Amino acid sequence: MKNISRRNFLIKTSLTGAAISLAPLVKANDFTDFTAGQYMGGFKAPKLKNVKAAFIGVGARGPGHVKFFSSLPGTEVVAISDLYQDKAENAKKLAQEQGGEGRHRNIKLYYGGEDKWKTMLDEVKPDVVFICTNWKNHAPMAIEAMKKGAHAFVEVPIALTLGEMWDIVQTSEETQKHCMMMENVNYSRDELMFLNMVRQGVIGEVLHGEAAYIHELRGQMNSVERGTGSWRTPHYAHRDGNLYPTHGLGPVAQYMNLGRGEDNFKSLVSFSTPSRGRSIYAEKNYPADHKWNKLDYKGGDLNTSIIKTNLGRTVMVQWDETSPRPYSRLNLIQGTKGTLAGFPTRVALEGGVEGVTKNHHSWAQGDDLEVLYQKYDHPLYTRLNEKTKDTGHGGMDGMMMYRIVECLQQGQPLDQNVYEGCFWSAVAPLSEASVALEGAPQKFPDFTRGKWKETAELGIVS
Helix, strand or coil: CCCCHHHHHHHHHCCCCCCHHHCCCCCCCCCCCCCCCCCCCCCCCCCCCCEEEEEECCCCCHHHHHHHHHHCCCEEEEEEEECCHHHHHHHHHHHHHHHCCCCCCCCEEEECCCCHHHHHHHHHCCCEEEECCCHHHHHHHHHHHHHCCCEEEECCCCCCCHHHHHHHHHHHHHHCCCEEECCHHHHCHHHHHHHHHHHCCCCCCEEEEEEEEECCCHHHHHCCCCCHHHHHHHHHHHCCCCCCCHHHHHHHHHHCCECCCCECEEEEEEEECCCCHHHHHHHHHCCCCCHHHHCCCCCCCCEEEEEEECCCCEEEEEEECCCCCCCECCCEEEECCEEEECCCCEEEECCCCCCCCCCCCCCEEHHHHHHHHHHHCCHHHHHHHHHHCCCCHHHHHHHHHHHHHHHHHHCCCCCCCHHHHHHHHCHHHHHHHHHHCCCCCEECCCCCCCHHHHCCCCCCCC
């Protein structure tokens, strides 16, 4: 693939923040030399009766994916790559414990070097690759996996820069390989129920959403030389914006059909609070000469971004991994007939929730929600909960993996396409640009080049 000068500019502007003030990203659609292949919205890959998978990165998220994937019928783990031998060997044991009947007996391990995963792709030639590494490696690994003939499944975010996202889209279209960002929260029970209620018109015309990733993670800084904190902490120091938008945004975007026929992302404004929490934590918990005390933390403790859609609807997206407060994804969707909200889960409808509340001035919540679960539980949750409930994050991880394998084996479109992964992840670099420019609006790239208007909404999969 040829280099694109504007793409290279965007890559440089969104990782370190050093050059981000040079210009707003308002011309993010201006990729005149983008080479389009076959559009991947609704793409159906040839059926894979037996899905052969390789895994890159089995430190934090990877082992759970290995474990549940290897337990599913018609799957085979063929290779595992990690920087560390012990991580690779432990993941191999997990797969072989799940296999039964001799499956997963010939797993090749690749470890000890930054490029061992490339050797793995050349030698093993898997059908699919699961990528669970640090953020900076997501895009290059996904692109290389697709070029080597494999479908790519990537932990969040799908990439760090707009340029990388365009490269992912182009590679996926040219190779006709899926590249799905594994947004597991879309498979949570409440998110699935809200999607079902929205599709059934329970809250009327959708006008506004609220999404967040509010999760105090300062303790990760204790992983200094190895582990998530070792590579994630510098992001807090060098970047100022919403660095992790997709857990809250993914479900809200699906409720609103963003990027699928009805509406799409248009622009974003973003503001951050002062940066205090990380430096205070470092001063309190580490020696003065510790490397965490040598960082100049520039990223605001809390970021608030507002997205405007083509139809004029709004989405508030917040991010805070520093402040001492309870976990929340907000998960609010508001319409002309009512509002669904999360943390705690609650519902208000005009005229009240039948048998529970008298009007929209009171929430149906707690035990009163049981009547709504019985009526509106998503059929996918009803079908798969017993099979997946003991997997990570209350079962959503297993449900996501089950659906990935099911879609590959049946030759059906994935529940999340490559463009959605890019739209949701684009909030990070766009928010950094907006913050650096005092909240100046940033235009979303249209990774579909207008074809989102022809893309069917995500149906209620049974």
